Amino acid sequence: xxxxxxxxxxxxxxxxxxxxxxxxxxxxxxxxxxxxxxxxxxxxxxxxxxxxxxxxxxxxxxxxxxxxxxxxxxxxxxxxxxxxxxxxxxxxxxxxxxxxxxxxxxxxxxxxxxxxxxxxxxxxxxxxxxxxxxxxxxxxxxxxxxxxxxxxxxxxxxxxxxxxxxxxxxxxxxxxxxxxxxxxxxxxxxxxxxxxxxxxxxxxxxxxxxxxxxxxxxxxxxxxxxxxxxxxxxxxxxxxxxxxxxxxxxxxxxxxxxxxxxxxxxxxxxxxxxxxxxxxxx
Numbered sequence: 001x002x003x004x005x006x007x008x009x010x011x012x013x014x015x016x017x018x019x020x021x022x023x024x025x026x027x028x029x030x031x032x033x034x035x036x037x038x039x040x041x042x043x044x045x046x047x048x049x050x051x052x053x054x055x056x057x058x059x060x061x062x063x064x065x066x067x068x069x070x071x072x073x074x075x076x077x078x079x080x081x082x083x084x085x086x087x088x089x090x091x092x093x094x095x096x097x098x099x100x101x102x103x104x105x106x107x108x109x110x111x112x113x114x115x116x117x118x119x120x121x122x123x124x125x126x127x128x129x130x131x132x133x134x135x136x137x138x139x140x141x142x143x144x145x146x147x148x149x150x151x152x153x154x155x156x157x158x159x160x161x162x163x164x165x166x167x168x169x170x171x172x173x174x175x176x177x178x179x180x181x182x183x184x185x186x187x188x189x190x191x192x193x194x195x196x197x198x199x200x201x202x203x204x205x206x207x208x209x210x211x212x213x214x215x216x217x218x219x220x221x222x223x224x225x226x227x228x229x230x231x232x233x234x235x236x237x238x239x240x241x242x243x244x245x246x247x248x249x250x251x252x253x254x255x256x257x258x259x260x261x262x263x264x265x266x267x268x269x270x271x272x273x274x275x276x277x278x279x280x281x282x
Contacts, residue, residue: 215268
């Protein structure tokens with residue numbers, strides 16, 4: 001639009017002056033002043049939305065000041081999301097009826113705002129989940145996962161894997177979980193760790209059917225966080241054995257459990273065609 005001063009009704013002084021000239025504005029001049037295409041004005045004329053008040057001797061459209069004001073009202077209602085049919089009814093409705101479609105549009109806008117706000121909240125949760133790794137305070141983590149749980153494990157995992165696709169997967173899943181969801185996961189882990197310790201005490205051998213089933217349960221438990229392949233699981237088992245924090249955690253459940261867990265993971269992977277010695281994080 002030109003540098004002409006814009007009045008409160010949206011019509012420029014220049015447009016009003018031009019339209020006040022004998023005959024009014026041509027379609028090209030009108031389109032320029034209201035910042036729409038000539039094709040748009042032609043269409044609005046055809047559908048009866050904004051018909052020019054005059055014609056030149058040659059039959060070309062001429063838009064009066066009132067026509068320009070109506071075009072601006074159309075643009076305002078379009079911005080609100082109304083269809084051209086609804087806009088036409090609104091513009092031609094008696095003054096007493098004008099609030100009905102506007103109130104309907106207001107309700108739709110509020111509903112759209114609510115949906116958009118929910119999307120913003122979801123994105124915020126994703127951002128926080130990527131940053132923190134879990135949307136629980138350290139106190140909540142201990143309350144859910146037990147006194148042996150170390151919140152620093154999450155920090156360490158983020159530092160080690162924060163730029164990986166698996167961490168992004170983990171954050172995406174974590175963002176949608178409630179404390180109740182985490183409690184269910186924690187309960188499942190507790191049962192699994194109890195079964196691990198019982199099998200270790202019972203002398204279950206790595207590579208046996210029972211040990212392989214436990215290794216697969218471990219891998220399934222990882223799937224709660226990210227899609228865990230056999231090779232990734234082998235890397236995790238080696239991480240458990242090499243990291244003092246993980247070793248202390250598992251050995252507190254049952255002495256020697258960390259190495260035994262690594263061994264059953266390796267044996268299960270080998271039985272499924274993965275060489276533990278050459279396994280990579282893929």
